Amino acid sequence: MKAAFASTVFGLCATFGMTAAQAQTELRLHTFVPPGHIIYTTILVPLAEQIAAESNGTLTLTLYPSMQLGGGAPELIRQAAEGTVDMSFSLPGYTSAQFPRTQMIELPSLRADGMATTELMWDLLEGGYLDPEYDGLKVLALWAADDAGLYTRDKPIRSLDDVAGMLLRSPSAAQAGQIEAMGGTPVALPIPELYPQLERGVIDGAMVPFTTILDFRMHEVANYFTITGPIFGRSQFTVVMNENSYNNLSAEHQAIIDRLTGEELSRKATQAYLDRAAEAIEFVRNASGKEVIEFSAEEQARIRDVLAPIYGQWIEAMAAQGIDGAAMLAFAGISVN
Numbered sequence: 001m002k003a004a005f006a007s008t009v010f011g012l013c014a015t016f017g018m019t020a021a022q023a024q025t026e027l028r029l030h031t032f033v034p035p036g037h038i039i040y041t042t043i044l045v046p047l048a049e050q051i052a053a054e055s056n057g058t059l060t061l062t063l064y065p066s067m068q069l070g071g072g073a074p075e076l077i078r079q080a081a082e083g084t085v086d087m088s089f090s091l092p093g094y095t096s097a098q099f100p101r102t103q104m105i106e107l108p109s110l111r112a113d114g115m116a117t118t119e120l121m122w123d124l125l126e127g128g129y130l131d132p133e134y135d136g137l138k139v140l141a142l143w144a145a146d147d148a149g150l151y152t153r154d155k156p157i158r159s160l161d162d163v164a165g166m167l168l169r170s171p172s173a174a175q176a177g178q179i180e181a182m183g184g185t186p187v188a189l190p191i192p193e194l195y196p197q198l199e200r201g202v203i204d205g206a207m208v209p210f211t212t213i214l215d216f217r218m219h220e221v222a223n224y225f226t227i228t229g230p231i232f233g234r235s236q237f238t239v240v241m242n243e244n245s246y247n248n249l250s251a252e253h254q255a256i257i258d259r260l261t262g263e264e265l266s267r268k269a270t271q272a273y274l275d276r277a278a279e280a281i282e283f284v285r286n287a288s289g290k291e292v293i294e295f296s297a298e299e300q301a302r303i304r305d306v307l308a309p310i311y312g313q314w315i316e317a318m319a320a321q322g323i324d325g326a327a328m329l330a331f332a333g334i335s336v337n
Helices: 004-007 040-055 072-084 092-098 102-104 115-128 173-181 191-199 245-249 251-260 263-285 299-309 309-320 325-331
Strands: 026-032 060-064 087-090 137-144 148-152 167-170 185-187 205-209 224-227 236-242 291-294
Touching: 026 072, 026 137, 040 060, 040 115, 040 251, 040 263, 060 251, 060 291, 072 087, 092 102, 092 173, 092 191, 092 236, 102 115, 102 173, 102 236, 102 291, 102 325, 115 137, 115 263, 137 245, 137 263, 148 173, 167 173, 167 191, 167 251, 173 205, 173 299, 173 309, 185 224, 236 245, 309 325
Parallel strands: 026 060, 026 087, 167 185, 167 205, 224 291
Antiparallel strands: 087 236, 137 236, 148 205, 148 224
């Protein structure tokens, strides 16, 4: 069980005769987000500072934003798993096929808000449901975003009917299925590639958390922003650490990592996203030439009905992979007839 991993390896240094001189003292974290991103500034930088402070400078975490160490955003979790880097911050949804269990979080209307979804993710993690997907990794943080919304360049989305025929960026396979169910055509794009595609009109818009409006300057290329409510799936984010990198730390340094990461850090990251989304919405409300649209309760219910069959489809897809999706949903308090 990943959440309990730290306590089981606390004494590994002594077991394997690791001396303080032999223990790893430098860690590298790689991510796709730029240095001004809300998670970089409010979560990752403070984490590095706290690690340095609590270890009296004997353990350092160096951050590499904007893919400075090479590769693409979908490669980040693999880089950590293979030991190319010690840690990475990324989205499991970028490589959805590798995280079928985690992708349950992207089912429509699973929870009412990001914080409740983060709590569910940690319940699943601590219950062992997600273990196979993080083999060789220690999960330092795992959290959900704010509500996924829709924004477009030229044509506003005021109702379900407006989605028909649109080319919309999707962050994952699960959300691609939701776009298709509404009559749109999904286009898989990591968020750093969205700006130029939307700017040139290659795509019409995107299904995406609204934190991206400011963190990736999407307000410069999108003009219509539809607040949909909690009807779509939520993107998940994670900070993972190579298991061997963790094992190579001294017991003292392992304890520092344990204290500073986990569910509490994940809650902080969720709140950072919720606050940033609210800030972004207020920004575009007050910006010239931009329009914020909100789905009514009736329109949300209409879309929920359209998306409802996705639950049964997901259970069937999981069964084909030998995964009991119905049991996972039951654990989350959801039954599917």
